[in-house]
Amino acid sequence: MNQASNFMPTPDQDVLEVKPLRTLAPMFPAPLGVNVFNQLTTSPLVFVAPAGQFPGVFGNSNHPAVRSFSAFGDQDKAISGGQTAAFSDQETGRDESAANGTPNIGANATGPIDATPMSAYKSTQPSVISLDNDDNDDEPYAGNQTSASGRNIKRPSHLSEYNMSDSLGSDSSNGTKIKRPKSSYKTAAADNELSLTPSSNPREIVEVVLMTFEALRRRHLQLDETQETSKRADLKAGAIMMASNLRANIGKRIGTVPGVEIGDIFYFRMELCIIGLHAPSMGGIDYMNAKFGDEDDSVAICIVAAGVYENDDDDTDTLVYSGSGGISRNNEERHDQKLERGNLALERSLSRKNVIRVVRGYKDPACLTGKVYIYDGLYKIHESWKEKTKTGINCFKYKLQREPGQPDGVAIWKMSQRWMENPSARGRVLHPDLSSGTENLPVCLINDVNSEKGPGHFTYITQVKYFKPLSSMKPFQSCRCLSVCLPGDPSCVCAHHNGGDLPYSSSGLLVCRKPMIYECSESCQCSFNCRNRVSQKGVRIHFEVFRTTNRGWGLRSWDAIRGGSFICEYVGEVVDDTKVNLDGEDDYLFRTVCPGEKTLKWNYGPELIGEQSINISADTFEPLPIKISAKKMGNISRFMNHSCTPNVFWQPVQFDHGEDGYPHIMFFALKHIPPMTELTYDYGDIGAEFSGVGSNRAKNCLCGSSNCRGYFS
Incomplete structure (x- = not known):
């Protein structure tokens, strides 16, 4: 225990008196198949090689990585028929973070360190990763929900090349392979491989x-909904990313x-897991074996506090974290927690005073069974003790x-949640409802920058005003579905218009x-x-229009x-085109000009699951009239x-099926957007004749x- 602390235990608490037992430091194989040296200060994203370049790996369907991936469903059946894993939001013994080598660092180091995984010395064979997930954080399905337990995927050895592509076959969505013509996979692999440009950023x-x-x-x-299955889509996506080495910050x-x-x-x-923030896909404590001077020790590097244990979460700068173990969700067996593995690593971090990344989990307000995880920055453990919980077991407690000097993380989340419950709590409000x-x-209309009272006058409307039909848009047939449109229904006309799937x-x-x-x-x-009626229902988000420091008024969300x-x-x-001024007088004119590359490539990589690539580029883009x-x-x-790096993109949507129907310009989130983040999109480029430095239109x-x-x- 930290002798400088003023913490005084109560009669029902025992102070931990732990001697540095380095021989107890766990020495398991590195988690998630990590078997590489991490010697970069900014770890690059690793891409998978095209099938043609490495015929012994991805070009061979008998390679363990490809063979195990295509048999995903069979492995799931074999494992689920045996022992069932005990899931926990905190650490469990079966999916612990492993001791990950012995780098040489100082006692108070806070930056990235070079870690040599133990598996690098023990084996050159592909490691096995476990994709069990303790959280029920998948989206609701139409059928009965089942959890994936014991899914093991063999991943290929690390490839350090850039500009590589992947051509792995498709995962099963119902315990068997998704049936597709064999030629479609070969075409996708040869002609439309996923190619992501490396970046130094x-x-x-x-x-x-x-x-x-x-x-x-x-x-x-x-795909699962179309086939009326209810498997974990997040685990499938994770398996593809891991098997394809599509990861960041390996090590x-x-x-x-x-x-x-x-x-x-x-x-x-x-x-x-896939961005290197917290390696265990299930355990709450991530730790590694590191060298401090001439001594090596097991220390914690990241924890996820997801609310399973009785954590004190009222103070956004303080976290009381419960140790791992003692609880099994498969039965009522309970036992005292043991000072081993992650618990031992946390105790050693108290002595070593190393910083620990903290991710806090909360219930997702938009999904009854979902969670939102927020990275809250670096913490240090200041105290530890042992106390008896409400369930009667002895539990380790760690005060972090x-x-x-760090930016706000969870504090912003909690603040915005209070505003949604009580909008009057938001300060500097110029108008409670601009609409x-x-x-x-x-x-809300907010200005906490200067004394400006609001934007220039305009009339607030919620529907597009047009004065004549758009002759180039043709009417299309309405569906005859009873009650709602169902995924996989071949008789749904609206699904047919969208390529066979509900969008x-x-x-x-x-x-x-x-x-x-x-x-x-x-008319449907x-x-x-x-x-299939999403955007036409209107705004469902708590917005505020706010005054920026240098770009006028902006938009963000609570x-x-x-x-x-x-x-x-x-x-x-x-x-009309004849009334459009290209001299820049109308700063609020929207044209369907070609968006940025990131927006065009927002779609999934069809090649990764054996589907035909969708070739959308600036050369093939066709603007709407x-x-x-x-x-x-x-x-x-x-x-x-x-913004040249936006978080929002526009998408044409049509739901006026008649002759007078106009396409609606709808905005969707390009990525996950935290609360109080400004919403931006790429205005695009209207063409060389009107853009570029020195032109009348360029800004x-x-x-x-x-x-x-x-x-x-």
């Missing part, structure tokens, strides 16, 4: 990894993780204090970007509660927003600023991103 690497994972998860969920480290920022939000534990009751939820997941997330999304309309027989969520529609007056001005009348969308860009073009049009 760790933030961009992490974002690409997370966006790829989420896109694969949404697609697998779509363990003490301190910050390159590309991960305080306040980042996640919805699945697997997301933490947040390191000073004057026309939106589903009030839109949204069961929780309303857009699965992938398309030239046009067709929602059900008033399905009810208003049909899952809610956390998941990638693929509908945000709002661009509303204004549809104007529609222009909308929000200068005189509009909604919250008129306040979204431009200086102040987005501040590393990929800033310097101007926007």
Whole structure:
């Protein structure tokens, strides 16, 4: 125990008196198949080699990595027929983080360290990773929900090359392989391999990894729903990412993780794994074996506090964390926690005073069974003790204090939650509802920068104003579905318009970007509660229009927003081409010009699951014959600023099936967006004749991103 502490135990608490027993430091194989040296200060994203370059690995269907992946469902059956894993939001003995080598670091080191995994010395064979997940954080399914237990996937050895692609076969969605023509897989592998451009920016690497994972998860969920199965789409996506080496920050480290920022939000534990923030997909304590001077010791490097144990979570700068073990969810057997593995590592971190990353989990307000995980920065353990819990077992307790000088993380989450419950608690409010009751939820007008009283006058509307039909848009047939449209229904006309699948997941997330999304309309027989009616239901997010420091007024949300969520529609007056001024007088004019590369490539990598690639590029992009001005009348969308690295993208949606139907410009979340983050999209490029430095239309860009073009049009 820290002798400098003023902590005094109560009569029912025992102070831990632990001697440094280095011989008890766990020496298991590295978790998640890590068997590489981490000798980079900014760990690069690793890509998988094309099948043609490495015929002995990905070009061979008999290779263990490919063979085990294609037999995903059979392995699940074999394991689930035996011992059932005990799930826990904190650490469990079966899925512990392993001792990960003996790097030489100082006692108070806080930065990344070089870690040599023990498995590098023991074996050169592919390691086995466990993709069990203790959290019920998948989306709700139509059928009965089942948890994945004991899914083991062999991953290939580490490949350090850049500009590599993957051509792994598809995972099963119901215990058997998804049947596709053999030629489709070969074509995808040869002609349309997933190719992601490497970046020296760790933030961009992490974002690409997370966006790829989420896109694969949404697609697998779509396939599962079509086949009426209820497997864990997040585990399937994680298996693909791991087997394909599509990961960031491979290797363990003490301190910050390159590309991960305080306040980042996640919805699945697997997301933490693939970016190197927290290695165990199930255990709550991540730790490693490190060298301090001439001594080696097992120390904790990251913990996930997900609310299973009785943690004190009222103070955003203090966390009382319960140790692991003692609880089994499969039966009522309970026993005292033991000072081993993760618990021992936490105790040694108290002595070593090393920083520990903390991820806090909360219930997802938008999903009854889901959770939101928030990275809250670096903490240090200040005290530890042992006490008896309400269930009668002896439990280890560790008091962690947040390191000073860090940006707010969980504090912003809790603050925004209070505002949603009581909007009057939000200070510096100029107007409680800019929409004057026309939106589903009030839109606050905030200025905590200067004395400006609000934006220029405009009329707030919630529907696009147009004066004549758009002759180029053709009417299309309405569906005759009873009650709601169902995934996999071959008779659903609206699904047929969308390529055979419903475009949204069961929780309303857009699965992938398309030239046009067709929602059900008033002429369809399905009810208003049909899952194919998402964007037409209007705004469902708590927005605030706020004064920025250098870019006028902006838009942000009190809610956390998941990638693929509908945000709002661009509303204004549809104007004729003859009335459009290209001299820059109308700063609120929306054109469907080519968006940025990140927006175009938002879709999942079809090649990763043996499907045909969707080739969408700036060369193939075709703008819609529609222009909308929000200068005189509009909604919250008129306040979204431009960014060369946006977090929002626009998507055409049509649900007016008649001859007068217009495509609606709907905005969706490009990635997970934490509360109080400004919402931005890429205004695009209207063409060389009107853009570029020195033109009348071009404006200086102040987005501040590393990929800033310097101007926007």
